[in-house]
Structures are given as structure tokens and as C-alpha cells.
Amino acid sequence: MWWKNATVYQIYPPSFKDSNGDGIGDIPGIHSQLDYIQSLGVDAIWLCPIYDSPQHDMGYDVSNYEGVYPPYGTIEDVEKLIEACHTRGLRIILDLVVNHTSIEHAWFQESRLSISSAKRDWYIWRPPRYDQDGKRHLPNNWRSCFGGSVWAWDEATGEYYLHLFTPQQPDLNWENEETRNAIYASAMEFWLRKGIDGFRVDVANAYSKDLSFPDAPVTDPQQEWQYASHLFCNGPRSHEYLREMGRILKKYNAMTVGELPLTPDIEQVLSYVSAKEGQLDMVFQFDMVHLGTGPDLKYQTVPRNWTLPELKERVRATQRLMDGTTDGWSTAFLENHDQARCVSRWGCESTPELWAQSAKMLAILVASLSGTLFIYQGQEIGMVNAPASWGMDEYKDVESKDYYEFVRSTSHDDPVALAAAKTALQHLARDHARMPMQWDGTPHAGFTTPNATPWMRAHDNYSVLNVKRQTLDGQSVLSFWKRVIAIRKEYPDVFAQGVFCHTNADDKLFIIEKEGDGRKLVVVLNFTPSEQEMDLGAKLGDQSKLLLSNAGESVHLLQPYEGRVYLV
Known part of the structure; x- marks a missing residue:
């Protein structure tokens, strides 16, 4: 099991390296930086979604599992990348996004043709509820992960479809065996046959829902839609579906790391990653990275709303899974594409000296924890959040924009509420991890050509904080990370295990x-x-x-x- 002592480097394709000057990162750009990635000492790379997509949620709305988003490249480009990784001794894993598809996926297009469509049951459709006055109501009061209802009305067929995320991401119906088999063939085996080494499994515990769709308890009387994650995570058939997936993965000797949100109970986590259960090889637990977020809405908080004893307790909670008495496995991470930069959250940016010191200290923290180590692009050079001076027009993520609009509408443009929302986003938004990788001091941080317009603005500090500058400095954050990874690999018995x-x-x-x-x-x-x-x-x-x-x-x-x- 190569992955137990491994370090995995996560890549966000649109922001990593643009090879053709269109302002969007691509597969050839990743290929061009494999020597750099290898120099870090990592064992594998994980690519966020590269599939064809209308990009309502940055590729997590897939319109074709067997195609590549054209600005990223082609199938042939991915095949060349797989070969190049393997030649260097690097493994490569892809994102598996199969709780939902895009509304533009051919499956959903057929599903919404009519109530009698052959693929109608491939998604989750429900008729409206009507009150005694004949007024139409949604099937329940669940709030989606991005705000608003989880139900979207389809005028043509007179029913609602379920979307746990954006309305452009309809949930697949995993209860349908034909649907599951199509998912396994199109989203998994198509790529496994090309030689990939595994998957990061998106929202792995959300495939099975309570199909009675009861109303969620009213925890916020001020809101129309209520917190309901406990009703759509860890459903009754979750383990059955993941075992089914596991049998396919075993044929290809492929590994999996599952995203496991809203699952704080360690025994429940173990039920997913126990080796004898044949489901997931490891999981991402979110105890640490959710520290300081709002108890209901993520951004209803203030910066640095945490204490060190709380951080310790959350570290202890995740480490319990690997206490030597179980056959489970987990991960160690502080950043990913859904989290703000760790130095901005737990370190210090007040001076260059304290920035570097705290970035290195956080490298020691995460690398010292048990489990498979995951680091995110730019973390190895200590990249930080966007400046507080940036306006909301620089925030591109659907979650950020939806939250700010939610505050605007519910507060009736109250400047105090909007300022609080902006402050919370500047501290916690997903956008911060999605800014272009800072390669050098040339325009746009060397992410794209000088005359291009990058899809997202590079950080203002790129001239002093970049790979090229740190590569030449033996005391840089980058040089320190290389030492950390090497030492962790040298002593697996006390680090990873x-x-x-x-x-x-x-x-x-x-x-x-x-x-x-x-x-x-x-x-x-x-x-x-x-x-x-x-x-x-x-x-x-x-x-x-x-x-x-x-x-x-x-x-x-x-x-x-x-x-x-x-x-x-």
C-alpha cells in the first residue's frame, strides 16, 4: 500500500500553469512543471476535476465524464501526463464527482424530457406539495450547501429536481442500479483503463439520502430553508454503494481518498475506512479546517475565531482513527481547493520574518501528524489570502458570491452586515486557494504570458513571494518543505504511522x-x-x-x- 507513507500534491488545474496564453491553466502546463513537482519529494499528484463542464462550480458540475474541458486540453494530453508521471515514479489520481452531474450532461437532458423518460429515474425528481388553498410548495425545507433550497422547479415536466449544491448540479439517483453501473463505467473505468492510480471521491457520504425527504428541524426561524446536512449525509445505503465501487477499484489496484464532511463521530468514520470493509482507503476529515467557521453558516463568524486548545482537541480527534487498535487510515492536511490559506488562518503575516516562521511551523505541524500527507499547490511557498483591499468583484467562487448576495438581500444592503460578510470572506473564502500559482516575478506571477488576461487575478505579493525566488534561497519556506517531506519519508514509523x-x-x-x-x-x-x-x-x-x-x-x-x- 504505497499510499500509507506517501505525500500527495494537489493541483487546481485552472490556476496552476497556463501553457498557451489564454489565461487558464491547463494539462500541458501541469506537464511542464513535473520536474518541479518531483523536486519536492512528493509521491503523487491529485488533479481537481478536468472533465468537460460549463464551470458553474469550477468543474464540479460535469457534463461529460469521458471528455476534458477544452481550455484544459485533450484526452491525449491527459494520457501523456499519466505516462510522464509514471516515468518519473509519480502516481496520479483524479477527482471523482459522482453525487451529481451538470444540468448539461446528456443523462440529465434525457431525464428532464418527460416524466416517462427512460432516464427519468437517474435523477431525484419529486412533485410539489400543495396547501389547502392549492398553492404550490417545495417538497421540503432543506437548505442547499450554497444557500437557498435544494429543489429546483422544472416547468416542462411540472416537478422539482434535487440539487445539494447549485441548481446547475442535479443529484444522481444512486438507488437506481442502472445509474450506478453507468457511473462506474463512464466516470471510473474509462480513466482507470488509461492508467490512473486512484480517485479523490467527492462528498463520498452523500450518495444515499433519506428518500422520505422529511422537513429539517427549524434551527433558524429567520430563514426559509433549514440546515439539513444530517439528513443527506451518511444515508442508509452509503456503505453498500462504496463497497460496490471498491470492488471495481480493486480490479485496477487503485486507491481512494474520500471526502467525508459532517461526520464527526470517529466510529462512523471508521465504518468507511476499515480495511476489512473494502470501501475507502482513507478519508479527509474536516475537524481541523472547519475550526473558526460559523456553527450554521460557514461565513457567519469573525477572523481567527478559535483557540489553541480547540485546535489541539480537533487534531486529537482526527488522530484517534489511527491509534494502533483499528485497521482504518486517514489523512493530514491544512489546505485544499475549498479552504483559505493556512498561514492567513493560523499563522502570521505581519512581517516577512513571522510569515516565513509561521509557514514553516505549520509545515511541521501537518507533516508530523499520522496518515497520508496532502499539500496543496502554493502551500509549499507559503501563499496567503488575497489582500483585504480587494473588492468583491475579485471573488469568483459561486459560494462566495452567493453568500454575499444572501447577506445583501436579507440585510437590505445594510453596510455593517455587508462589511462583516466581506471580512469573513477575506478570511475563509475558497477563492484564496484558487488564485494563480506564483512561479516568478514576471507579470501575473509567471502563471500565464504577460499579455494574457488570467481568469483570476494573481496576488499582489507575487514579486517577492514566488517559486523562483525561494528555489534560490536555502532558508526559504520552499526549501524547508523539501526537508520536511524528506525527513517524514525517512522515519515513517513515527511520522505517517x-x-x-x-x-x-x-x-x-x-x-x-x-x-x-x-x-x-x-x-x-x-x-x-x-x-x-x-x-x-x-x-x-x-x-x-x-x-x-x-x-x-x-x-x-x-x-x-x-x-x-x-x-x-
Whole structure:
């Protein structure tokens, strides 16, 4: 199982590298940077959706699983990329988006032709409810993940279709065996036969719903549509469907990492990743990255609305899955295409020194955790959120725009409410991870040609924060990440496979102790911008080795945002 000790590099295709000057990243652009990716020491790359799509949700609305979005390239380009990765010893995994399709997918186009269409049951259609006055109402009060109702009206056939995300993303009906077999053939085996090494499985626990579609409890009387994720995640047939998928994947020796939102109970998580169950190889748990978000609506919060003890508890919760007593496996990550930049959330941007220190400290934190390590493009150079000075017109993501419009309409353009929404988005929006990769100091950060118009604006700091500059600096965040990945690979027994056994109760220092194969890893992290005293004597004993440090060497004093890793 190569993936247990692996480091996976996630790529967001439209923002990684543009090879032809149209302002959109593409497959040949990824191909052109494989030497750079290999130099990091990673074992695999994961590509966010590359399939043909009208791009209502940046490719997570697929119109053809067996085609490539034309601005990204062609099937042949992907085949060349697969071959080039394998030649370099890199694995390649794709995003599997099969809870829903695009409204432009041929399956949905046929499904909506009529109530008697052969593919009508391939999606989830429901008739309206009517009150005693004959007024039409939606099937239930569920709120979609992007706000508004989960139901969209289809005038031609007089019914509603279900969409957990945007109205342009109708949910497939996994209850229909014919539908499932078509998904496996078109979305999975088509690419497995071309040699890919696995999938990241989008919203893996949402395929099975409660088909009675009960109303959700009213938790916010001010809103028409109510939080309902507990009614459409972890449904009654979820495990059955994933076992079915698992049998297909096993034929190709392909790995899977499932997105598992809204599943905080560790026993429930284990039911998905227990090796004997044959479902998912590992999962993304969101305890850590959801820290500081709003309890109901993600953006109903303020920046840095978290404490270090809360972070520790969430780390401990995810690490419990790999406590040495289970056959489950998980992941370690701080960033992906759906999260803001970790330095902006948990580090410090006030000075160049503290920015670099905190970026390195966070690298130590995530790399020290058990499970398969995932890093996101730009994380290895410490990329940060968009500046607060940017206006809302720079935010391109449907989630950001929908939330801002929701606040505008519900507050009746109240400037205080809109300012709070903008502040929350500047801290947490998905847009921050989707800005162009910063390659060098040329226009548009070297992401595209100087005369092109990039689909999204490059960060203002690209002239000082970029790959080229950091490659030439042995003390850069990039150079540090390379050391971190190499050391993690050298000691798999205490890094990827170590057992998390203890942390401290301090609100300034985060001390992690892990055990594996008769050795112990002691990780100490200063989460403050000031020096902190420490006493590790009892933890380190007489025989310890300093594996990593991003700052000083004082035995009893930690520099601001310093992190150290000792092997005992």
C-alpha cells in the first residue's frame, strides 16, 4: 500500500500553469512543471476535476465524464501526463464527482424530457406539495450547501429536481442500479483503463439520502430553508454503494481518498475506512479546517475565531482513527481547493520574518501528524489570502458570491452586515486557494504570458513571494518543505504511522508526542508572535535527536512561531 507513507500534491488545474496564453491553466502546463513537482519529494499528484463542464462550480458540475474541458486540453494530453508521471515514479489520481452531474450532461437532458423518460429515474425528481388553498410548495425545507433550497422547479415536466449544491448540479439517483453501473463505467473505468492510480471521491457520504425527504428541524426561524446536512449525509445505503465501487477499484489496484464532511463521530468514520470493509482507503476529515467557521453558516463568524486548545482537541480527534487498535487510515492536511490559506488562518503575516516562521511551523505541524500527507499547490511557498483591499468583484467562487448576495438581500444592503460578510470572506473564502500559482516575478506571477488576461487575478505579493525566488534561497519556506517531506519519508514509523499519544494543555505551545516502533516523536510548536519558555527534559530523556527546527537552538526558549521535532 504505497499510499500509507506517501505525500500527495494537489493541483487546481485552472490556476496552476497556463501553457498557451489564454489565461487558464491547463494539462500541458501541469506537464511542464513535473520536474518541479518531483523536486519536492512528493509521491503523487491529485488533479481537481478536468472533465468537460460549463464551470458553474469550477468543474464540479460535469457534463461529460469521458471528455476534458477544452481550455484544459485533450484526452491525449491527459494520457501523456499519466505516462510522464509514471516515468518519473509519480502516481496520479483524479477527482471523482459522482453525487451529481451538470444540468448539461446528456443523462440529465434525457431525464428532464418527460416524466416517462427512460432516464427519468437517474435523477431525484419529486412533485410539489400543495396547501389547502392549492398553492404550490417545495417538497421540503432543506437548505442547499450554497444557500437557498435544494429543489429546483422544472416547468416542462411540472416537478422539482434535487440539487445539494447549485441548481446547475442535479443529484444522481444512486438507488437506481442502472445509474450506478453507468457511473462506474463512464466516470471510473474509462480513466482507470488509461492508467490512473486512484480517485479523490467527492462528498463520498452523500450518495444515499433519506428518500422520505422529511422537513429539517427549524434551527433558524429567520430563514426559509433549514440546515439539513444530517439528513443527506451518511444515508442508509452509503456503505453498500462504496463497497460496490471498491470492488471495481480493486480490479485496477487503485486507491481512494474520500471526502467525508459532517461526520464527526470517529466510529462512523471508521465504518468507511476499515480495511476489512473494502470501501475507502482513507478519508479527509474536516475537524481541523472547519475550526473558526460559523456553527450554521460557514461565513457567519469573525477572523481567527478559535483557540489553541480547540485546535489541539480537533487534531486529537482526527488522530484517534489511527491509534494502533483499528485497521482504518486517514489523512493530514491544512489546505485544499475549498479552504483559505493556512498561514492567513493560523499563522502570521505581519512581517516577512513571522510569515516565513509561521509557514514553516505549520509545515511541521501537518507533516508530523499520522496518515497520508496532502499539500496543496502554493502551500509549499507559503501563499496567503488575497489582500483585504480587494473588492468583491475579485471573488469568483459561486459560494462566495452567493453568500454575499444572501447577506445583501436579507440585510437590505445594510453596510455593517455587508462589511462583516466581506471580512469573513477575506478570511475563509475558497477563492484564496484558487488564485494563480506564483512561479516568478514576471507579470501575473509567471502563471500565464504577460499579455494574457488570467481568469483570476494573481496576488499582489507575487514579486517577492514566488517559486523562483525561494528555489534560490536555502532558508526559504520552499526549501524547508523539501526537508520536511524528506525527513517524514525517512522515519515513517513515527511520522505517517506513529500513534498520537499525548498533547499539552497550554494555550501558547502545542506539544505533540507520538510513538512508533519503539521510538518517540516529540513536536513542539510556538503558536505566538513572542518568545516562549519550555522545559522538555522529561519528555526527551537522555537520548534525543533534533530532526527539524525552523529557528533557534536554545534548549529552554522557543522563538516566535518556532517549531521543532525531536526523535527520542
